[in-house]
Amino acid sequence: MFVEDAVKKGAVLINNAKVQSVIRQNGKAVGVRYRKNGRTLNADAPLVILSAGGIGTPQILRESGISRAGYDFFYDPLFVVKGVVKDNLGGDEIPMAAGVHMEDEGYLMTDMAMPRALNSLSALQSLKLNNLFTHPSTLQIMIKIKDELGGSLTDKGGVRKGLTHADKRKFAWGLSKARAVLKNAGAKDIHKGWYMAAHPGGTAKIDDVVDRNLMTEIDNLYVCDCSVVPEAWGLPPTFTLLCLAKRLARHLGEK
Ligand SMILES: Cc1cc2nc3c(=O)[nH]c(=O)nc-3n(C[C@H](O)[C@H](O)[C@H](O)COP(=O)(O)OP(=O)(O)OC[C@H]3O[C@@H](n4cnc5c(N)ncnc54)[C@H](O)[C@@H]3O)c2cc1C
Numbered sequence: 001m002f003v004e005d006a007v008k009k010g011a012v013l014i015n016n017a018k019v020q021s022v023i024r025q026n027g028k029a030v031g032v033r034y035r036k037n038g039r040t041l042n043a044d045a046p047l048v049i050l051s052a053g054g055i056g057t058p059q060i061l062r063e064s065g066i067s068r069a070g071y072d073f074f075y076d077p078l079f080v081v082k083g084v085v086k087d088n089l090g091g092d093e094i095p096m097a098a099g100v101h102m103e104d105e106g107y108l109m110t111d112m113a114m115p116r117a118l119n120s121l122s123a124l125q126s127l128k129l130n131n132l133f134t135h136p137s138t139l140q141i142m143i144k145i146k147d148e149l150g151g152s153l154t155d156k157g158g159v160r161k162g163l164t165h166a167d168k169r170k171f172a173w174g175l176s177k178a179r180a181v182l183k184n185a186g187a188k189d190i191h192k193g194w195y196m197a198a199h200p201g202g203t204a205k206i207d208d209v210v211d212r213n214l215m216t217e218i219d220n221l222y223v224c225d226c227s228v229v230p231e232a233w234g235l236p237p238t239f240t241l242l243c244l245a246k247r248l249a250r251h252l253g254e255k
Pocket of ligand 1 (some may be wrong): 241
């Protein structure tokens with residue numbers, strides 16, 4: 001919706017293009033270099049705002065000479081705890097209809113109705129072959145923790161980050177809570193699925209790689225995505241990112 005508005009107001013949208021680096025002239029960002037259909041092209045712009053996400057943005061920043069991007073980040077790791085009940089629940093509930101944030105213990109839990117195919121894949125990953133076809137009778141609770149900052153990205157965006165002792169403790173608390181809920185709901189065969197992570201961020205932090213107006217040390221080069229979050233997170237980031245983008249738009253408009 002926001003992109004369509006921008007295009008209506010004259011922005012040029014170039015799809016299926018992968019930005020490689022920022023072009024600089026006299027210390028100022030004046031555009032980006034990108035790959036499209038096997039060709040390397042330039043896009044000129046009076047202002048550059050990188051929004052390639054917690055993993056994409058630091059790669060571009062490094063390619064553009066800001067080498068300290070991509071360290072000490074979070075990714076909000078999670079797993080899903082499952083149990084099988086006698087009833088056939090249908091298997092098509094809306095996921096995350098309810099949730100609770102255990103702020104002091106550092107995790108959040110929600111109901112998590114995965115699609116059938118994903119449920120079978122997860123059963124395969126956890127070697128729970130007896131759960132390959134139990135989808136309509138499976139109750140699932142997601143445990144997502146606020147992981148400590150750490151790790152590093154490779155220049156190609158490979159994620160190198162393990163779980164700390166404190167992270168594992170949060171998972172253990174969440175697992176035991178989810179087990180208790182599922183047990184009280186009459187579930188059997190309670191087990192946890194594979195580890196995943198869905199909120200990479202903190203790779204170009206405010207007060208480090210960008211200032212409080214989201215500008216980098218390169219004049220006219222801004223970042224606006226989950227990279228700029230300055231500390232461990234542990235919550236869904238989308239509303240915060242939309243608010244940051246609106247704030248940046250206002251700041252640039254005034255400037
Ligand atoms: C399965 C799943 C469920 C989620 N559920 C929720 C939820 O319920 N609530 C919530 O708030 N958040 C949720 N999230 C997290 C949320 O989607 C992300 O945190 C958020 O989208 C991050 O926004 P961003 O702008 O930082 O990056 P992104 O939304 O990832 O945007 C970055 C964009 O840049 C593009 N890109 C990357 N590199 C380049 C490059 N070199 N050149 C050009 N383009 C590039 C990417 O393709 C992408 O389109 C979920 C994430 C996943 C994976």
